[in-house]
Amino acid sequence: MTSLKRYRQKGGNNRRKTALSSSQRLHQKETTLALFDQIPVPIARLDIYGFILEHNKLFSLLFGLSSNNVMKNLLFADLVATDSQKRVGEILEQTKNGSPNSTTILGHCIDSDPVWLKRGDGSNFPARVNIRSFIEGTKRNGRAVVIIDETPNYEAIRRKEQEKVDLKNKDQFKNEFVTIASHELRTPIQPILGFALLATQGLMPQDQAWEGVLTEARRLQQLANDILDVSRIDSGQLSYEFKNIRINEVLVNTIESLKTDMKKNISIVISIQEGTEGIEIEADKSRMAQVITNVVGNAIKFTEKGVIRIETQVFKDQNRFEVRVSDTGRGISADIFPRLFEKFMTKNHGDATTQGTGLGLYLTKSIVSAHLGNIVASNNSDAGATFVIELPISRQRETTAGN
Ligand SMILES: Nc1ncnc2c1ncn2[C@@H]1O[C@H](COP(=O)(O)OP(=O)(O)OP(=O)(O)O)[C@@H](O)[C@H]1O
Ligand SMILES: [Mg+2]
Numbered sequence: 001m002t003s004l005k006r007y008r009q010k011g012g013n014n015r016r017k018t019a020l021s022s023s024q025r026l027h028q029k030e031t032t033l034a035l036f037d038q039i040p041v042p043i044a045r046l047d048i049y050g051f052i053l054e055h056n057k058l059f060s061l062l063f064g065l066s067s068n069n070v071m072k073n074l075l076f077a078d079l080v081a082t083d084s085q086k087r088v089g090e091i092l093e094q095t096k097n098g099s100p101n102s103t104t105i106l107g108h109c110i111d112s113d114p115v116w117l118k119r120g121d122g123s124n125f126p127a128r129v130n131i132r133s134f135i136e137g138t139k140r141n142g143r144a145v146v147i148i149d150e151t152p153n154y155e156a157i158r159r160k161e162q163e164k165v166d167l168k169n170k171d172q173f174k175n176e177f178v179t180i181a182s183h184e185l186r187t188p189i190q191p192i193l194g195f196a197l198l199a200t201q202g203l204m205p206q207d208q209a210w211e212g213v214l215t216e217a218r219r220l221q222q223l224a225n226d227i228l229d230v231s232r233i234d235s236g237q238l239s240y241e242f243k244n245i246r247i248n249e250v251l252v253n254t255i256e257s258l259k260t261d262m263k264k265n266i267s268i269v270i271s272i273q274e275g276t277e278g279i280e281i282e283a284d285k286s287r288m289a290q291v292i293t294n295v296v297g298n299a300i301k302f303t304e305k306g307v308i309r310i311e312t313q314v315f316k317d318q319n320r321f322e323v324r325v326s327d328t329g330r331g332i333s334a335d336i337f338p339r340l341f342e343k344f345m346t347k348n349h350g351d352a353t354t355q356g357t358g359l360g361l362y363l364t365k366s367i368v369s370a371h372l373g374n375i376v377a378s379n380n381s382d383a384g385a386t387f388v389i390e391l392p393i394s395r396q397r398e399t400t401a402g403n
Contacts, residue, residue, distance in 0.1 A: 028136075029054055042147040045134050050075045050092045053142060062147060065120040076145060081116035081124040088115060088129065095131050095143055103132040114150045126154040177234075180344055181227045184357050188220040226359040230343065233366045240284040240370055242395060247281045247288060247321060248272050248312055254292040255310065262300055268308045276314040281321050282395045287367045294360040295325050295375075295387045301354055303329030303384065319397045326386040331379040340377055341365040364389075371395070 036043050036056035044055035052074050060066065063079055080088045091106055106115050106129045114126030128148040133140050192213050199209035232238040252270060259268060299308045306328025313322045332340060336347045346358030361375075368375045373391035380386055 028141075042149075044076065044145050045141075046076050046092075046143045046145055048096050048142065050077055052076055059147065062149060063117070063119050079117055081118045084116045091129075091131060095133075103130055105130050114154055117147065126150040177230075177343075184223055185220070185227070188216040188223065191216045192220070223357060223359075226357065226363060229363055230359055233363070238366075238370070240287060242282050242284055244280040245283050245285045245288065246278055247283065247391075248277055248279060250285055250288050251292055251310070251312065251323065254289045255296055258293065258296055258300065264300065264304070266300070266303055266306060266308060268296075268300075268310070270310045271312075273311075273313045276312070279314050279321065279393070281391055281393045283371055283391060284367075287371075291364050291367050291389065292323070294364045295323075295389065298360060299325050299327040299329070299385075299387075301356070302349070303327040306383070314393070316393070319393050321391045321393055323389045323391075324386060325389075326380065327384040328380075328382075329384045331383065332377060332385045337377075337379075341375070 032045055032054045033056075036045075036054060036059075039056060040058070042056065042059035042062045044059050045053045047053055077085065077089060077092065087106065091104055095104055115129050116124045117127045117129075118124055127150050130146040130148070132144050132146070134142045134144040195204065195209040195212040195216070198204035199206055229238060255268060255270060262268075296308065296310065308325070308327045311324045311326075313324075314320070315322065330349070333347050336345055339345050341361050341364075342358075343362045344358040345362070346356045348354035348356065365375055368389055368391065371391050372395055373389065375387060375389045377385060377387050
């Protein structure tokens with residue numbers, strides 16, 4: 001049987017047998033109530049079973065109960081939320097016959113968990129409960145319960161704790177970022193040194209060594225730029241220059257320059273929806289080139305044979321420009337798929353040509369989002385992957401539609 005039920009039963013049976021006459025009881029009640037109404041905190045007197053005998057207005061206000069409701073054969077335990085029932089029940093039991101001067105403070109939320117109390121409407125609030133013997137003259141006469149609403153303290157503490165967690169996560173994240181970034185930056189330096197050394201010692205043809213140095217130096221430059229961009233994005237300091245740009249031209253030019261560096265025998269097919277060749281969208285030109293480089297660059301990197309198709313379409317009534325990049329490679333590995341757009345998420349095919357840092361798609365997604373657009377990836381049913389980038393034609397229309 002729960003302590004609550006036991007109280008109620010005992011109380012129900014025994015309360016009728018109290019020795020006081022009804023006029024004495026009434027007098028006592030009035031005296032206590034007069035005293036309570038001068039006390040500026042919610043207070044109630046309980047009998048030994050935990051029934052509420054008297055309480056002040058602040059008490060009923062705190063619980064959102066009308067006086068009558070509180071008075072009606074109510075146990076203090078009825079005002080305690082389920083989670084704190086056991087804790088409060090034990091204290092009520094312990095203080096039942098406690099020494100006259102002892103005060104038990106339960107649930108000071110600065111150094112312990114608050115007690116959760118229950119309002120009349122069923123909502124809970126954190127509180128500190130002070131229980132003390134109620135003395136009349138020299139006689140102990142039940143217990144006084146004083147409630148301190150801990151809501152403001154509790155919220156302040158929770159906020160502080162959350163801030164601490166956030167700060168710790170941020171710190172941890174920064175450390176991780178610095179560790180990975182410096183490791184990644186070191187990776188192309190070794191081969192640059194190696195090529196230079198081999199060439200100076202005559203162990204490698206000069207032109208071959210220069211080509212190696214050039215490739216690795218470009219990689220290093222790309223990496224340094226990516227890392228700088230990531231840190232700017234994370235600190236909210238990446239700024240964009242939004243202008244009306246001919247996006248299809250940016251796309252074609254960017255892909256042309258990717259093609260010149262491509263050492264693979266795969267074809268790249270661009271198809272632009274008829275009549276939309278000159279479409280202008282409000283975007284940052286160099287950031288758009290970066291997005292296309294990353295997505296088409298990945299398609300080239302992860303495709304050994306076949307074709308890469310790039311299609312663009314305009315949905316004027318939806319204020320939308322769409323780029324679809326589809327390849328015939330191995331497709332995106334299932335194990336990284338759910339976290340594809342996260343920082344440093346990379347998976348290569350175990351060779352030097354597919355190596356990367358895993359910043360490309362993170363940057364791409366951030367840039368597309370800053371343009372109020374979206375990017376999604378999927379694996380094709382036959383072979384390869386498809387990335388779809390959606391961008392608003394006018395950012396203005398997008399923000400007004402979103403409001
Ligand atoms: N077209 C694609 N086909 C198959 N896998 C892909 C494709 N595009 C991306 N991926 C997978 O997603 C991962 C993350 O791509 P992302 O561009 O962010 O990093 P990365 O290419 O490895 O390195 P970085 O772009 O920084 O040089 C890749 O490592 C790869 O495993
Ligand atoms: Mg990439």
